[in-house]
Amino acid sequence: MVQARYQYAIDVMLTRLRMIDADLTKKNERPLIRNLCSRIKTAESIVKKLERKEREVTFETAVNTLNDIAGVRVVCYFADDIYQIADAVRRQKDFTIVKEKNYIRKPKKSGYQSLHLIVEVPVTYLDKTTAVRVEIQIRSVAMDYWAELDSQMCYKKDAGQLEAVEKATKQYADVIAGVDKKMLELRKKIQKM
Amino acid sequence: MVQARYQYAIDVMLTRLRMIDADLTKKNERPLIRNLCSRIKTAESIVKKLERKEREVTFETAVNTLNDIAGVRVVCYFADDIYQIADAVRRQKDFTIVKEKNYIRKPKKSGYQSLHLIVEVPVTYLDKTTAVRVEIQIRSVAMDYWAELDSQMCYKKDAGQLEAVEKATKQYADVIAGVDKKMLELRKKIQKM
Amino acid sequence: MVQARYQYAIDVMLTRLRMIDADLTKKNERPLIRNLCSRIKTAESIVKKLERKEREVTFETAVNTLNDIAGVRVVCYFADDIYQIADAVRRQKDFTIVKEKNYIRKPKKSGYQSLHLIVEVPVTYLDKTTAVRVEIQIRSVAMDYWAELDSQMCYKKDAGQLEAVEKATKQYADVIAGVDKKMLELRKKIQKM
Amino acid sequence: MVQARYQYAIDVMLTRLRMIDADLTKKNERPLIRNLCSRIKTAESIVKKLERKEREVTFETAVNTLNDIAGVRVVCYFADDIYQIADAVRRQKDFTIVKEKNYIRKPKKSGYQSLHLIVEVPVTYLDKTTAVRVEIQIRSVAMDYWAELDSQMCYKKDAGQLEAVEKATKQYADVIAGVDKKMLELRKKIQKM
Structure with missing residues (x-):
């Protein structure tokens, strides 16, 4: 059921980003998002990451310490589109922004550029609602190519x-x-x- | 944005049904859902249906009087799986069941069998949450074939x-x-x- | 490149079956094929099958002795559609039928029913054409359900x-x-x- | 059946390009093709194009005079990858290159850059083989973005x-x-x- 929950959070995020794009396309009179994709980290790479961070390899530690088990990537046409999209994500009342990293203003040593948001998305099943974290990477076509x-x-x-x-x-x-x-x-x- | 909202409601429903299936598969030690599909009614067939019902052909009338603009179909292996699935849908706290039609106990004159649920799904965008209706048709492989x-x-x-x-x-x-x-x-x- | 060749053979077969369906749909005034799917046997299950058959586990033995590394399944509406489709496959001049097994006339002990054809499909790359075997399983909706x-x-x-x-x-x-x-x-x- | 034939030609082309990519990836120790997509011209835009060319609007004229009813687009990582791919397409013995346009050496007035090949692909059905034309557009990520x-x-x-x-x-x-x-x-x- 945990994997199903991450998948659910990704689906909600993708579908919300499509609404955001429909909305921004109307405002800007041109599409902003060129493509969307998503992935769930494999068990194998979760273990590797926990070991690298010198954490206990348990299910609980994974859920509590890793923010990128569920990931969504947004590629947009122009560099300033990134901020319009991030802003719309921030304004969704049912989402909570847990963390932001702006690797555009401050690229990684490798040269990597992107805007990262860690967002908590509510996942309802039966009578319970859980907050599930999703990492969104927003970047331009050029940054994605790189x-x-x-x-x-x-x-x-x-x-x-x-x-x-x-x-x-x-x-x-x-x-x-x-x-x-x-x-x-x-x-x-x-x-x- | 209205079409985007129906699509959002469908996506939420599909993803919830996948969680329901994961849950029921564990309980029953076998999968119940064989396949899921969805469709949004085309503008053309919305107009036709309003005319047939002798209603005004406006956007508002469509949203208010038609329950099947967004539709999801669930095909399951056995006839009793239908009720397990319907029951799990009914128990989702954020869904509201608006109407039910049991065409299994009482088949249509043509012989058509299925269980229909009209469900209101909450669709959040920015600071607003709207209830959007989705029709779910649940049926066995045999009913689907027919x-x-x-x-x-x-x-x-x-x-x-x-x-x-x-x-x-x-x-x-x-x-x-x-x-x-x-x-x-x-x-x-x-x-x- | 070997896996690519099997994939190529599957793609040719799927696309030919779609042409066959278009043709037969016109003749019968109704569609015959309900759905098509395909799979390539994983390395793991190739090894298992070779061991079960007590054959050497080499790449060459696999290609020469296993007929179902590439598989296509055709599900059709009625039991007699199976023979119309098989017949159209047999009449493709560039295909060679290597073997046929009629598990409908003579079901397996388990009750399994289907018509199996092993077909050699020509795969061209650069200046060479190789014959690649594909197993086609043709069955009705009911047989598929079973x-x-x-x-x-x-x-x-x-x-x-x-x-x-x-x-x-x-x-x-x-x-x-x-x-x-x-x-x-x-x-x-x-x-x- | 004509549309089925164009679809068949596209499928053959896509699947061949995937084999070419597998081959070139091995030689270059990196992938060359970033993505592949395809489209069939709609009836509507076929009519428009015939009218613009002041040709008779018939089925026959379309098949004989339009080279881009079936189109495949190849996007690759670097500008010189384009020529490696084009070269591999030219070396397929069952394909015939009908025409080439190098809009990279000589961009269109708008600035548009791509390498275009019109290729005849053999399509076999029953006992007949027809040559069907497909337009391939090969370009870099940057050209595609533009x-x-x-x-x-x-x-x-x-x-x-x-x-x-x-x-x-x-x-x-x-x-x-x-x-x-x-x-x-x-x-x-x-x-x-």
Whole structure:
């Protein structure tokens, strides 16, 4: 039933994000969300993460300490769309924002950029309502492209080239950040016409 | 946004039914639900139905008088599974049962069998919660098979053979009801072993 | 690349069966195929099957001796639809029928009914064409329902009730066969109207 | 049956492209294709296109003069992946390349970039094999992103701002082309490490 609960929380989140997109599309006269996807962490990678964090490997610890067992990713067209979407999520009265991490203002050392929200979603079954945490990652098309390339690069890093590869991928990340900035300027220019 | 709301209500219902199935599968040591599907009535068939009911064709009348704009169908293995599922739906504290029609105890003239529930599902967006009606049709594999055959038969009925075809399809329906009864007996026999 | 080849063969088979259905639907003025699904045997169950057959567990032996690594299932409305579909498969000039097993005329001891065809499908890549075997199982809705119930019953059989359960499931199978016969009679009666 | 034939050709193309990707992934030690999608032109837009070309609106003219009734789009990670994929398509012995348009070397006036191949795919049914044309569009993630933005911009162009918008979108296209060049350089740098 626990897995079913995480799936339920993901379904609620996806369906709410679709409503948010319908709403914002009307306001902005263009779609903001390009695609949505979701995943539930496998038992295997839950165990790995608990071990890495030097926590007890129990079911309870997992539910209490891991915030990303259920994850939803939102990819949008422009960098400023990210904040419109995050704002709409924050304004849903039945959601509670537990934590926010802005890896756009402050990218990870690898160059990774995204806005992360940990949200508690109410899951009702029979006569009980439980709050279930879902991690939402919101990013632009460019940031998403970069994240995929970065994960493809991993085997090179393992092959002992860590530092050199990190330097190069950092450059990728800068190119990407540059695109997002440029695209935003152009869009604003066109909107003013 | 109205269509988005019906879609939201369907998604909540589907995801809740999956939790119900996970729960009942554990209790019964076998799955009960064989498949789930859903549909939203098209604008065209909403208009047709309002006209047939001699109602004004407005958006408001549709939302207020039609209970089956959003529909979910549940097909289960045995005839008694239907009542276990319906019962679990009734016990969800956030749902309100608006109406029930038992076309199993009292089949339609055509021979159609199913249990229909009209359920109000809460749909939250921003700071507002609306109750949205969803029609659930619960039926056995055999009843589902019959319903499909019946709809294939329609063109014959239109071709002026109405009465004769209805008599024959009624016999189909009786064969189907016979299977469900027989299968139930056999399952109970096996469970007692 | 081997798995890709089996997937390719399945895709060709599914897409051909959809063309067959379009063709037969026109001729019969009703659809014949209710649903199509497919699966590729997992590495694990390939190993198991080779061990059960007391064969060497190598890649080559698997490809040469197992006919059901790629499988497609066709479920149709009436028992006689099975033969119309099988016939259309046999008449595809680029397919070769390697083997046929008619478990309808001669059900398995468990009561299992289906028509099985092992078909060789040409798979072209670059400048080479290979013949890849696909197992097609064709059955009626009723036979399909029975097969699902039978596989749910397995745990009871394991629990030492083998003989008694087999006797009871045999009765299920007879009920099912009875339905198919009855439904066929009724359809013919309606068609003559 | 004609629509079924176009669908068949698309299925063959998609499944072949998946084999090509499996093959190239092994050679390059990284995936090349990020996603695949397909569409069949609707009857409505076929009529429109024939009228625009001042052709007779018949079924025959459509099949003989339109090359893009069936379309497949391939999106890949880097700009040079496009040519590896196109090359593999050209080397399939059962395909015939009817036409090629390189809108990368020579972008459309709007800034649109992609490599287009019109390919004839053999479709076998019963004892007949027909050649069916499929248009393949191969492009990078960046080019794909641009194409989507461009189609969103359409309403602005309709609003009489044609020239100004075209100038601005041309700038988008240049930014995009810049990214692809930069990303390629970086990848080559990393590969050499």
